[in-house]
Amino acid sequence: xxxxxxxxxxxxxxxxxxxxxxxxxxxxxxxxxxxxxxxxxxxxxxxxxxxxxxxxxxxxxxxxxxxxxxxxxxxxxxxxxxxxxxxxxxxxxxxxxxxxxxxxxxxxxxxxxxxxxxxxxxxxxxxxxxxxxxxxxxxxxxxxxxxxxxxxxxxxxxxxxxxxxxxxxxxxxxxxxxxxxxxxxxxxxxxxxxxxxxxxxxxxxxxxxxxxxxxxxxxxxxxxxxxxxxxxxx
Amino acid sequence: xxxxxxxxxxxxxxxxxxxxxxxxxxxxxxxxxxxxxxxxxxxxxxxxxxxxxxxxxxxxxxxxxxxxxxxxxxxxxxxxxxxxxxxxxxxxxxxxxxxxxxxxxxxxxxxxxxxxxxxxxxxxxxxxxxxxxxxxxxxxxxxxxxxxxxxxxxxxxxxxxxxxxxxxxxxxxxxxxxxxxxxxxxxxxxxxxxxxxxxxxxxxxxxxxxxxxxxxxxxxxxxxxxxxxxxxxx
DNA sequence: GAGTTTTTTCATGATTTTTTCTCCGTTGTG
DNA sequence: CACAACGGAGAAAAAATCATGAAAAAACTC
Numbered sequence: 001x002x003x004x005x006x007x008x009x010x011x012x013x014x015x016x017x018x019x020x021x022x023x024x025x026x027x028x029x030x031x032x033x034x035x036x037x038x039x040x041x042x043x044x045x046x047x048x049x050x051x052x053x054x055x056x057x058x059x060x061x062x063x064x065x066x067x068x069x070x071x072x073x074x075x076x077x078x079x080x081x082x083x084x085x086x087x088x089x090x091x092x093x094x095x096x097x098x099x100x101x102x103x104x105x106x107x108x109x110x111x112x113x114x115x116x117x118x119x120x121x122x123x124x125x126x127x128x129x130x131x132x133x134x135x136x137x138x139x140x141x142x143x144x145x146x147x148x149x150x151x152x153x154x155x156x157x158x159x160x161x162x163x164x165x166x167x168x169x170x171x172x173x174x175x176x177x178x179x180x181x182x183x184x185x186x187x188x189x190x191x192x193x194x195x196x197x198x199x200x201x202x203x204x205x206x207x208x209x210x211x212x213x214x215x216x217x218x219x220x221x222x223x224x225x226x227x228x229x230x231x232x233x234x
Numbered sequence: 235x236x237x238x239x240x241x242x243x244x245x246x247x248x249x250x251x252x253x254x255x256x257x258x259x260x261x262x263x264x265x266x267x268x269x270x271x272x273x274x275x276x277x278x279x280x281x282x283x284x285x286x287x288x289x290x291x292x293x294x295x296x297x298x299x300x301x302x303x304x305x306x307x308x309x310x311x312x313x314x315x316x317x318x319x320x321x322x323x324x325x326x327x328x329x330x331x332x333x334x335x336x337x338x339x340x341x342x343x344x345x346x347x348x349x350x351x352x353x354x355x356x357x358x359x360x361x362x363x364x365x366x367x368x369x370x371x372x373x374x375x376x377x378x379x380x381x382x383x384x385x386x387x388x389x390x391x392x393x394x395x396x397x398x399x400x401x402x403x404x405x406x407x408x409x410x411x412x413x414x415x416x417x418x419x420x421x422x423x424x425x426x427x428x429x430x431x432x433x434x435x436x437x438x439x440x441x442x443x444x445x446x447x448x449x450x451x452x453x454x455x456x457x458x459x460x461x462x463x464x465x466x467x468x
Numbered sequence: 469g470a471g472t473t474t475t476t477t478c479a480t481g482a483t484t485t486t487t488t489c490t491c492c493g494t495t496g497t498g
Numbered sequence: 499c500a501c502a503a504c505g506g507a508g509a510a511a512a513a514a515t516c517a518t519g520a521a522a523a524a525a526c527t528c
Binding site for chain 2: 473474476477478483484485486
Binding site for chain 1: 308310323324327328330331332333342343346347349350353354355357358359368369371373374376377378379380381383385388390409410411457458459460463
């Protein structure tokens with residue numbers, strides 16, 4: 001996935017040069033030549049990083065940096081400057097920049113600093129995204145209830161709604177034997193008026209999908225004269 | 235809430251000086267004089283930041299940095315060095331440092347950089363407070379919650395309020411399947427009295443806007459007999 | 469308050485799933 | 499071994515679900 005970088009730099013040559021270099025680390029870059037343009041672009045597109053020259057026409061880099069910081073999402077900002085004065089460096093960082101480079105800088109260092117910013121973001125955001133949804137397992141077969149996903153040895157199996165509900169019912173009651181009408185009551189709902197035969201058909205199609213050899217089922221077993229139960233899949 | 239900083243520096247005078255200065259920004263600091271000691275301290279206490287001299291006896295700063303990075307939790311590392319060679323700077327950043335300072339450095343700048351690191355952490359870890367909002371992504375599609383902006387491969391997509399909220403809900407729960415009434419409850423609010431059909435229409439318009447081929451959606455997928463889920467967009 | 473945009477409701481046709489039905493092999497029983 | 503009940507397989511019929519487009523209602527703007 002390509003990252004988007006916004007380069008804010010009035011020197012067109014330098015801007016293009018930077019743009020060229022960030023391509024090497026798989027990043028796309030747009031260029032803004034003054035502060036006003038930069039702010040408009042920043043608001044109209046989701047950038048992953050901003051490279052910002054502090055000396056700009058129309059609006060200086062410090063003000064621009066503050067305005068960007070006020071606009072919602074956190075986007076890392078790397079400041080560039082020709083002044084080597086310490087005061088500027090400190091002001092830049094105080095005002096919300098995440099890093100600071102003094103011109104002339106080397107491109108390897110710029111790229112290294114860009115990557116360092118991305119790494120921080122990754123490390124910090126790459127966390128509680130994983131919803132802990134209920135998981136059931138029988139042998140190699142796993143069911144994720146929230147995602148309604150079934151995998152066998154990691155391979156995804158596409159099930160219809162009823163197939164999934166039926167299989168889930170077995171997975172939730174390992175080893176237990178159910179008659180067809182019990183299954184109709186529990187999975188279809190007690191108000192369902194239909195034939196026991198319906199269950200057969202569903203078990204059938206389920207077996208076609210999940211069993212290696214549907215003639216010798218391992219997950220859903222027939223209990224002759226009674227109904228079905230789930231095996232351990234092994 | 236005081237922050238804990240680990241200073242890894244063999245020059246005892248400089249170490250104490252740094253320790254003294256970080257007190258000004260309400261930070262406590264421990265000092266390690268060599269790499270082995272540093273690693274033991276790093277593992278035995280939860281630090282918020284590490285200041286690391288690259289030239290160390292026993293174990294050099296680069297190796298130490300890598301070892302720390304391997305130890306799970308993300309702690310920002312600021313490297314110090316007397317060598318001004320560009321290669322070192324780049325190696326330092328490549329190896330997992332978040333920032334890099336060349337001796338002699340000024341204390342205001344060191345403190346500014348420390349604060350910049352903390353600010354990043356705050357912005358990214360602190361739950362989406364009103365100011366700092368989050369970015370969500372599914373494939374080429376990105377959502378900036380603060381700006382209420384959606385882009386696909388950098389191109390901005392104009393969504394209405396409901397469309398945005400609905401899409402955001404999917405983006406926040408990747409892969410999770412929702413029924414139409416769940417979506418009505420979660421996105422519209424449980425007090426909403428309306429038809430499931432409403433969801434269809436919105437999904438429909440969303441697809442027209444975000445899908446390359448609305449007939450073969452990649453972002454919002456239909457789960458037959460259940461509802462909808464978001465795909466990974468690829 | 470008129471005009472625009474957004475949201476909701478509704479109707480239709482296409483598609484998928486579910487149910488029903490039939491045939492045939494299998495299993496258990498006497 | 500024969501007979502009857504049972505379960506499996508497949509196809510056809512029925513039902514449910516969804517996409518689409520259009521119209522009505524509501525919300526918002528100027």
